[in-house]
Amino acid sequence: MLSKRLLDEMNTQIKLELYSGYLYLAMSAHFDEANWGGFAKWLKLQAKEEQEHALKFYEYIHDRNGKVTLQAIDAPPSQFGTPVEIFEEVLRHEQSVTARINLLYSIAVEDKDYASQEFLNWFVKEQVEEEKNATMVLDWLKAAGDSVNAMFQINAMLGQREDEEEED
DSSP states (O other): OHHHHHHHHHHHHHHHHHHHHHHHHHHHHHHHTTOOOHHHHHHHHHHHHHHHHHHHHHHHHTTTOOOOOOOOOOOOOOOOHHHHHHHHHHHHHHHHHHHHHHHHHHHHHHTTHHHHHHHHHHHHHHHHHHHHHHHHHHHHHHHHOOOOHHHHHHHHHHHTTOOOOHHH
């Protein structure tokens, strides 16, 4: 059984994962409007992944006989800056998600909730990957500078991202 504190924090995490998806979808729309289809595709797939993360928490709470309590999701921004600024925001956002996962894990440790620690291990590893990917794209964008050619190449590379569900 989940402690009340861990249950409450996991319910909040569902909201935050869905917000992450909403944020990345808004960023994707921004890139679609600017005709940068590769950036848009990468962020759209990222949005889908965040929704899947929310569902993992949803299922886990049910598996542990807890009550899922859905919360209101804030609207994401509708205006974004340059690709560098956007991916700086992606990295900051992923770092904040990592901090949240670490909080959940620390609560599970305090509670001696070994099942939740095992469940959260997947998210700990996932956040390493999320931050690595955001950093990689940001580094590419910074290296590109004002080169339109480099921007087209980055856009093309990001457009090759595969939907992990389609790969299975």
